[in-house]
Amino acid sequence: MTEILKAFVNVIIKMPQGFGVTLKYLFRKPVTVQYPKQKIPMTPRYRGRHYLERYDDGTERCVCCGLCAAACPADAIYMEPEETANGERKAKVYEINLLRCIFCGFCEEACPEEAVFLGQDYEFSADNRNSFIWTKDQMLVKHPRKENPLKRIIRRVRRVYGVPTAK
């Protein structure tokens, strides 16, 4: 008997209460982001896919020193250096396997040339594993990024030590 009574109360009281919540949210501003039509801004320290920097004159900053690869806990970075016509060192091959990468940002911290950093993009899905190995060309693209305050300090140090900086 009590069972029947409880069910009755549920139907009469609890159900409208539940629908009420739905009804309430129906008229509120929705929190769901309409991805991919909409995107939320990332926090400033969000670590997404990698970019490679250039100097202002367009030369690549990366000298293929291998420190990012040495720092990488996931062993995601592979590179091969080469010598340019005027005897400078630069990367012939620079690849990051984004499937291995754990987006820790150690590579960015290790880089003495301020060349590699993790941007804010997280959209790099693909339908095969090979396309997750990002190459130098893919990472050397123009990127939306504010200047890192650390960069100024590093520029000053470079000036002091006489290391060539971008003009």
Place this chain on the structure above:
Amino acid sequence: MADSTKIETPARTVETVTFTINGRTATVAKGTTVLQAAHGLGITIPSFCWHPKLKPVGACRMCYVEIEKMPKLQVSCATEVTNGMVVFTESDKVKQGRRAIIEFTLLNHPLDCPTCDKGGECDLQNLTFAHGYDDSRFAFQKLRKIEAGVPSTFDDIKIGPEIVLNRNRCILCYKCVRANKEAFGEYDLGAFERGNHTEINAAPGQQVDNPFSGNLVEICPVGALTNTDWRYKIRVWLTDQKASICPFTSSGTNIQFYVERHKNRIFRTTGRRNDAIDDGWLSDVTRYGYQIIQSPDRLKTPLIKKNGKQVPATWDEALAVAAARLTEIRDKKGCVCVGGLASPSLDNASLYTFNKFMRVAMESNNVDYRTEYRRLPSSLDNPYDIAASQAFTIADIDESDVIVVIGSDLVREHPNEYLRVRKAEQFNRSKVFLLNPLSTKPSDVAALELVHKPGAEEIAISAICLAAMESGWASGVNADDLKSKTGFKKAADAAGACGLDLIEIQAVARAIAEGKKITIIAGELVTRSREREAIGAALCNLNRVFGVDGKGQMAILARHANSVGAARLGLTPDLGAGFAGALKSIWGQYPETPPQNTDAMLAAARKEELDAMILVGVNPVMIYPDREFAREALDKLDFLIACDLFETETTQLADVVLPLAGWAEYRGEYFNLEGRLQSAEPGIAPLNEARPAHQILESLAEQCGSPLFAGMDQRNAEMEKILKVDIRRPWPTGLIEVKPQPQETAPERTVALIMGDDPHHSGYLTEKAPSLVGFCGEAYAELSPELAAKLKVGAGDSVRLEAATGKIIVPVRVSEHIDNDVVFVPRNFMAAPVNSLVSRKQRVDWVKISKVSD
């Protein structure tokens, strides 16, 4: 491997001194420096400019220690330990001193580490990390040494074919300049300008291209000197080190490969200092020679000749064809019809497998490893082999006070021994005598250099014996006996006959007679001579006259990485009853056929009495002293198997070509010229389809229906038994008759040709190493200025060298170091086959030389 902290006691000191270091009392030999003593006690003192094999200079001040009663810190590398000295190496004052020195060293040192190839193995990086400040207090512009008009931001300049210098990084330790001068006797690198502006650079108008230049890069404590071989290729921490042995020299220089495992690629070679052999110095051939392994020209697959054309095949096919033909020839005509030649640079397992393959599977005694020598003795009891089998210790050269080099162009043949001779002269004031048909290095340190007529080695040696006898230095030798055995009445006659002054001969004789410790080295010019037995006899007499075996050492040095192993494993056709008996007891069988050496085999092949040959790592067409003879012989064979790393003139003639793995691709053991057994780890896995020689021969034997070993254990056990056979022969107790064959004359060809290795090459394979080609890429004719003037040629011109057997055209190199009646041509280049000018029957190869007018 020797420990780098071994205390080096200067020779001839016995006195000791006692001192205290960090509270410990220790006794060391007098003359030991504080730094060496500390290292010997396991106390590390940081240093930049100190090198165990060079004299101290005290340039970097990094090795500061505090010594009681001395007001200032002292440089430990240049301070000798004295009695009662009290030393502190870790006091606050020392630590402060080190910090200051690092700061000072870094004053003008650029922050180049990301682009610098030394990064990860740099002394400056490491010591700064260990002893330096975290921060710099110097906030001014650093000095940059810039080459005018060079747009690079890195200021690198190329100072040699292989060496790149960055003067900004240099910390002026002077190690490179000192090593170049003290150890190698080369002056192509120096320090210029003064004070803050001091810089290291190549000597004006010169290139740093001496045969030991790679060492300068290795000892540079920073990245100021780098070599193009390693430059910008890989980071050192990504490589593994593999201990190996140099296959190009006979002393078995200890090397290590830097290998990237995933790429299966060697990136460079450095030394693995072994004080008994190499002192840590490598010749450039040793250093860059590994490149041949990774040459794109390597043979990739087996080849089989079909309808006169070689076509790629699988291993199974190739082995099946080879085995079928070999068994057919072996069984059809009786076993004398198969012959085999192996390279003396192969490892023990391969050589032994080859021996057993020939003697057991092919039932033939036609086995040899000496392809490049003329008129080979067939048995081992001749005077040459007696002199060649003598014990020799490389490290003993250091302590010898008299060193005589006979018939050896040391720097080209035996780079390690060459450096030892220099070291003995530099550090020990030893007297060096050179007795050669051409002027050779180290003539600059020689007390006397005797250049005799070509083809008169044994007369010159006899002259020394006679001079000693005439002056009463040869006790216990019958004068008449000596005269009759040498065939000369007086020393003066012999000296005249070989074109030397009696007084020079007497000086050598006197030095040998008075020497306390003597080293007499004979080399390739003896071994390659047709009269090697007569020269061997003269050397035996020399030993008898001076009693060399009682107060030193004398030997004809082996030339190839494993010549000693080849001899000890029985790769000669006639082994004598004892050795053959030992082999028979191990194998249970031994062929009865007549033994034929290389000469006999090739002669038989020309007469079509030999039907098949198997060549493992040898290229007779290129190295046999008669090119046409060898080519015709091999051409006439019914069936030829050639195993090699590259396509050569010989493999082109072969019916089956099998790609051979190089020494860096498999584990092997080698005997160096002292008889020291050393093993080499594989650097990489065999490239393409190459296989090690022992593996090829084993599969071939299996396919021929006579498997050689049940397993590796059996092979090793058999080898162990064979190596117990002693092939050393004692010096004869009496005098031996020196009886050369009469010399041929060739009046219209007036210049004697001497062929040998270029200092940057060895054998016919190093042409495939790009770095070595960078030093020397083509054959040349080295002429004296007088001869060049006579022919009206200069650098850039070419000359034609003609002999009865052939002719070649090569560019001219004029050298002060060569005499008027000889011309030197390297034998390392396939494009200029100098062995086409020589004949196996001749003693001296006279050539006609003329200018090529274009």
